[in-house]
Amino acid sequence: MEQRSLRTNDCTEKVIKQYSDMVYRLAFARTGTKHDADDVFQEVFFRYVKKRPVFRDEEHRKAWLIRVTINCSNSFWSSLWNKNTQELCDEIVFETRESIDLHTELNRLPPKYREVVHLFYYENMPLKKISAILHRKNSAVRMQLTRARAMLKKSMKEEDCV
Structure with a gap:
């Protein structure tokens, strides 16, 4: 046994x-x-x-x-x-300045956008699978991913201008 x-x-x-x-x-x-x-x-x-x-x-x-x-x-x-x-403040080691900036901007996203971005880009999951796991409609996941990208793009551009 x-x-x-x-x-x-x-x-x-x-x-x-x-x-x-x-x-x-x-x-x-x-x-x-x-x-x-x-x-x-x-x-x-x-x-x-x-x-x-x-x-x-x-x-x-x-x-x-x-x-x-x-x-x-x-x-x-x-x-x-x-x-x-x-x-x-947690000390996290990043290899490049871009990684630090991206990490900072990702943490500024609301959790529902952050989790969709993470599953799509870091876990390489298709939208259909993400929607099944999160119990959301496929269109909602697609919209959250689109909005997250737009938020990241806007905040990264604003940071470049500063």
Whole structure:
């Protein structure tokens, strides 16, 4: 019986290794700070281990992890603790000035636009899949992505003029 639980633990470790970057990047995109992303990351994988969900395939597992990350991020934003705290400056290492500017501008976007941009550009997900995961109409996701691009373009141009 011990051997069986070891296999389960090995499988869990494999899943965490495989999806840890994706979950962390999405949590960071949603929360905007390293510390808060760490908390969301832990909660997502805690729920995974605790619930032991059964999936049809890897795409279903990936969608579940994305949905739980978004839900945990939403819970984070609505928590009483978060409403009564102030953000500390997280030090993040970027390679170029453009990366710093883009990160800053992405964090200024409302969360619903940030998550769509993240899933589309950083996770390379098609609009149809994003709309299914976020439980939004395909046209709504397309509009949010268009608006996010316009906001980023406008804010980046304003910054160039300064």
